[in-house]
Amino acid sequence: MLESKIPEGPLEEKWNYYKSHTKLVNPANRKKIDIIVVGTGLAGSAIAASLGEMGYRVKSFCFQDTARRAHSVAAQGGVNACKNYKNDGDSVFRMFYDTLKGGDFRSREANVYRLAECSANLIDRAVAQGVPFGREYGGYLNNRSFGGVQVSRTFYARGQTGQQLLLGAYQALMRQVHAGHVQLSTRHEMLELVVIDGKARGVIVRNMETGAIERHGAHAVVLATGGFGKIYFLSTLAMGCNGSAIWRAHKKGALIANPSWTQIHPTSLPQSGEYQSKLTLMSESLRNDGRIWVPKKQDDQRPPNQIPEEERDYYLERRYPAFGNLTPRDIASRAAKERIDAGYGIGPLKNAVYLDFSKAISEQGEEKIREKYGNLFRMYQKITNVNAYTEPMRISPAAHFSMGGLWVDYELMTSIPGLYALGEANFADHGANRLGANSLLQACVDGYFIAPYTMANFLADEIRTGPIDTRHPAFEAAEEQVRDQLRMLETIQGKHPADYFHRQLGRILYDRCGLSRSAPGLESAITDIQQLRKEFYKQLYVPRGFAINAELEKAGRVADYLELGELMCHDALNRNESCGAHFREEYQTPDGEALRNDADFSFIAAWEWQGANNPPLLHKEPLHFEFVTPSVRSYK
Amino acid sequence: MRLRLKIWRQESNEITGRMESYELKEVNEEMSFLEMLDVLNEQLMQQGIRPVEFDHDCREGICGQCGVMINGEPHGPLQNTTTCQLHMRTFRDGEEIYIEPFRALAFPVKCDLKIDRSAFDRIIQSGGFISVDTGQAPEANSTRIPVPVAESAFDSAACIGCGACVAACKNTSAALFTSAKITHLAKLPQGKTEAQERVLHMVAQMDAEGFGHCTNTEACEAACPQEISVLNIARMNWEFNKAHIMRK
Numbered sequence A: 001m002l003e004s005k006i007p008e009g010p011l012e013e014k015w016n017y018y019k020s021h022t023k024l025v026n027p028a029n030r031k032k033i034d035i036i037v038v039g040t041g042l043a044g045s046a047i048a049a050s051l052g053e054m055g056y057r058v059k060s061f062c063f064q065d066t067a068r069r070a071h072s073v074a075a076q077g078g079v080n081a082c083k084n085y086k087n088d089g090d091s092v093f094r095m096f097y098d099t100l101k102g103g104d105f106r107s108r109e110a111n112v113y114r115l116a117e118c119s120a121n122l123i124d125r126a127v128a129q130g131v132p133f134g135r136e137y138g139g140y141l142n143n144r145s146f147g148g149v150q151v152s153r154t155f156y157a158r159g160q161t162g163q164q165l166l167l168g169a170y171q172a173l174m175r176q177v178h179a180g181h182v183q184l185s186t187r188h189e190m191l192e193l194v195v196i197d198g199k200a201r202g203v204i205v206r207n208m209e210t211g212a213i214e215r216h217g218a219h220a221v222v223l224a225t226g227g228f229g230k231i232y233f234l235s236t237l238a239m240g241c242n243g244s245a246i247w248r249a250h251k252k253g254a255l256i257a258n259p260s261w262t263q264i265h266p267t268s269l270p271q272s273g274e275y276q277s278k279l280t281l282m283s284e285s286l287r288n289d290g291r292i293w294v295p296k297k298q299d300d301q302r303p304p305n306q307i308p309e310e311e312r313d314y315y316l317e318r319r320y321p322a323f324g325n326l327t328p329r330d331i332a333s334r335a336a337k338e339r340i341d342a343g344y345g346i347g348p349l350k351n352a353v354y355l356d357f358s359k360a361i362s363e364q365g366e367e368k369i370r371e372k373y374g375n376l377f378r379m380y381q382k383i384t385n386v387n388a389y390t391e392p393m394r395i396s397p398a399a400h401f402s403m404g405g406l407w408v409d410y411e412l413m414t415s416i417p418g419l420y421a422l423g424e425a426n427f428a429d430h431g432a433n434r435l436g437a438n439s440l441l442q443a444c445v446d447g448y449f450i451a452p453y454t455m456a457n458f459l460a461d462e463i464r465t466g467p468i469d470t471r472h473p474a475f476e477a478a479e480e481q482v483r484d485q486l487r488m489l490e491t492i493q494g495k496h497p498a499d500y501f502h503r504q505l506g507r508i509l510y511d512r513c514g515l516s517r518s519a520p521g522l523e524s525a526i527t528d529i530q531q532l533r534k535e536f537y538k539q540l541y542v543p544r545g546f547a548i549n550a551e552l553e554k555a556g557r558v559a560d561y562l563e564l565g566e567l568m569c570h571d572a573l574n575r576n577e578s579c580g581a582h583f584r585e586e587y588q589t590p591d592g593e594a595l596r597n598d599a600d601f602s603f604i605a606a607w608e609w610q611g612a613n614n615p616p617l618l619h620k621e622p623l624h625f626e627f628v629t630p631s632v633r634s635y636k
Numbered sequence B: 001m002r003l004r005l006k007i008w009r010q011e012s013n014e015i016t017g018r019m020e021s022y023e024l025k026e027v028n029e030e031m032s033f034l035e036m037l038d039v040l041n042e043q044l045m046q047q048g049i050r051p052v053e054f055d056h057d058c059r060e061g062i063c064g065q066c067g068v069m070i071n072g073e074p075h076g077p078l079q080n081t082t083t084c085q086l087h088m089r090t091f092r093d094g095e096e097i098y099i100e101p102f103r104a105l106a107f108p109v110k111c112d113l114k115i116d117r118s119a120f121d122r123i124i125q126s127g128g129f130i131s132v133d134t135g136q137a138p139e140a141n142s143t144r145i146p147v148p149v150a151e152s153a154f155d156s157a158a159c160i161g162c163g164a165c166v167a168a169c170k171n172t173s174a175a176l177f178t179s180a181k182i183t184h185l186a187k188l189p190q191g192k193t194e195a196q197e198r199v200l201h202m203v204a205q206m207d208a209e210g211f212g213h214c215t216n217t218e219a220c221e222a223a224c225p226q227e228i229s230v231l232n233i234a235r236m237n238w239e240f241n242k243a244h245i246m247r248k
Helices: A011-021 A042-054 A092-102 A109-129 A161-179 A244-251 A284-288 A315-319 A329-344 A358-364 A366-384 A439-462 A473-491 A498-512 A519-539 A550-574 B033-046 B118-125 B147-157 B164-168 B175-187 B195-208 B219-223 B231-247
Strands: A034-038 A057-061 A182-185 A188-196 A199-207 A213-217 A220-223 A262-268 A291-295 A353-356 A393-402 A419-421 A603-608 A617-622 B003-009 B018-024 B096-100 B109-111
Touching: A011 A092, A011 A109, A011 A439, A034 A042, A034 A199, A042 A057, A042 A161, A042 A182, A042 A220, A042 A439, A057 A188, A092 A109, A109 A161, A109 A439, A161 A182, A161 A439, A161 B118, A161 B147, A188 A213, A188 A244, A188 A473, A188 A550, A199 A220, A199 A473, A213 A473, A220 A244, A220 A439, A244 A419, A244 A550, A262 A284, A262 A329, A284 A366, A291 A315, A291 A329, A315 A329, A329 A353, A329 A393, A358 A366, A419 A439, A473 A550, A498 A519, A498 A550, A519 A550, A550 A603, B018 B033, B118 B175, B118 B195, B147 B175, B164 B175, B164 B219, B175 B195, B175 B219, B175 B231, B195 B231
Parallel strands: A034 A057, A034 A220, A057 A182, A220 A419, B003 B096
Antiparallel strands: A188 A199, A199 A213, A262 A393, A291 A353, A353 A393, A603 A617, B003 B018
16 A cells, blocks of 8 residues: 655666656646645745745745744755765765664665755755855855764754755745735634645635635645644644644644654753743754763762862763764653653753863853853743853653654655645654754755655646536535534633643653653553543633634644544554654663564554544555665664 | 733724723743743633734844834834844833834734735845846856855845834834845845946835835834844935936
């Protein structure tokens, strides 16, 4: 059933071969084709703008008040590309290998190779759009190094690389809106996918300003709706980030792959109270000069500067001497959790570890540190009121990126023909752990360079279809379903708003399907989530009868999270191994490292919806390694 | 800490709004301003009162979606800080806080503190881009850009599009927002080809949206979370005049 459609031939020829042999839609026919794009982050804006430039008729939707707010905007550090400008031995193959290894050999070789292959073009594209990347004094582009690799291939725009790349894509999108090729609807949320004769043919959206339910038809639908890390309630994601678009597509037949693989970022600010709504990320680059430690004594109440050197446990340097404070994210996060759980956590809630710059400041001087990280230290002070030049930062792990997502083939098409998933919304390229600065890359490459080609292969057969009629019974039924659900959420009139349930779900998932998982924990989590779901439908409170209604929007998203969360637990329970971000306590080496099982688990777990009260059905897509041999990931 | 809040309530654009008073008894000074509003909303819902609608998304100061007038100042009393990055420790126990939407003819109020800033999108649509299709780009290092040029283009490009500049201006001018994009693109070699057309179109669109004129009070720069300089406005005026002369 799962056909990945990977072209035959040598690794470095596959994508070229595909591009040369795929079907095309001629320019005169493109204006007969409608395409819906949901989401306006990097992937969504890039594909909508690119399709518009080619002459297709595009309808683009986002829930924010303008397309430029999508959460790609928040990525700080950079974007990887192998230009080999540093002459340090970078190559497409090396970048491919680093990414595959970083993902713990749980992604497709062909996809990852294509990502590396297209990376250089992205930098050209972004510079042409006016993205002000960091430069060297000769005026050429500069690079920095990032976790998990030994070359410098990260391009950056100060600590705002995501913002600048997104503005480039947003401006390209605005240009197409002005040209009349893209019709953009902001403050619209997709609530249902419409499938006719097995093909994705449209969406039902809610206008968040008027409350109107609208039907939109198209010959193909693209979901570029980002990740669902917000399911943990506390995360580094924006408040509006959600999994509803992909979840509703899932319930219409699209498979979801590896949903439990969530990257937990090691350097976020710790939670300070129950009211907390989000966890702010501090860039990973801080680990270049900061040293991570906890007191050697449990429950040590002394201020950090009064704890002498010999009473500090620099646990990353102790456990991973080769990489020290620069171990990959999954390992750094897990090591922090291990210390916190063992009672060595610091701060008022004992939920954090120290990130200490005193050694770097004494060696390099405060001025040098200010030059490198000034904006981050300022942000830290704004939020915590603590001066990190004189006192160590308090940091803690936080849910960050969804490696899992809608299952897609090599063409980025989901298991529903005509439905595509791009960027973080799909599962494809990062395996079980994403390397830093690869998320911006993947979103852009999917949107600018891959989908414009692969979608033509499907759309070539649609030139005679004619406009999609939104009076079709499938639209009728989908709209009715949306109206029923909204009505139902509003009529419960229970005691608790959606956040009350979301917080509890987040706690269950963080504790039992987060940094480490175990079979008994996951089994109990499934039962608890089912129970919580029942309570949600009895006790939910949503203010009734208002067109603009943030509580209603939240309630719909939480309803979906309560189902998606259960699927994540099934996925984690099924995978009896540890790999990347997925750490099962039962499968570890004697010194506490992840124990991968290639013989039994070298596959993609793609799940099919079977109804709310039935366990999901597993489909396996085996992973074949033709060009590299999976090795044990060691950072010791 | 205890707070007395006076908040603008307006159910929809068609209905006249009014200030309403609320009291919060247990506010933690570590809370962000928006988390304080979350807590208020939970309390209002328990009392059967419609929660306060406000715009927000990333809550880390970069998306530009949040923004309210706090005691008459856009994003509140702290310099260079978005509403979401403002924390309650900035306020005193027992303080009275006035919270209103950003006010401008070109930013109609949608509901409570939510406004419509789509005028900004239309200004960008009118020319705030470089016309390059996917696939056309030359090799990135084929054009050298000196560091000072790249850095100063970045300073202009850092705008988050929140609208605080408009709210701070007595004329509700969008000059800082518009000029930041014009300057960002005009400074870079890639953007020079279209500089003339761009400035003419964007300024025309800015005027058509109903924003007021700039009278150089510099209130916009003081309110800007990203410290966008008013020198961008000077650059816009220069580009505008140059374009006019060149066109004739």
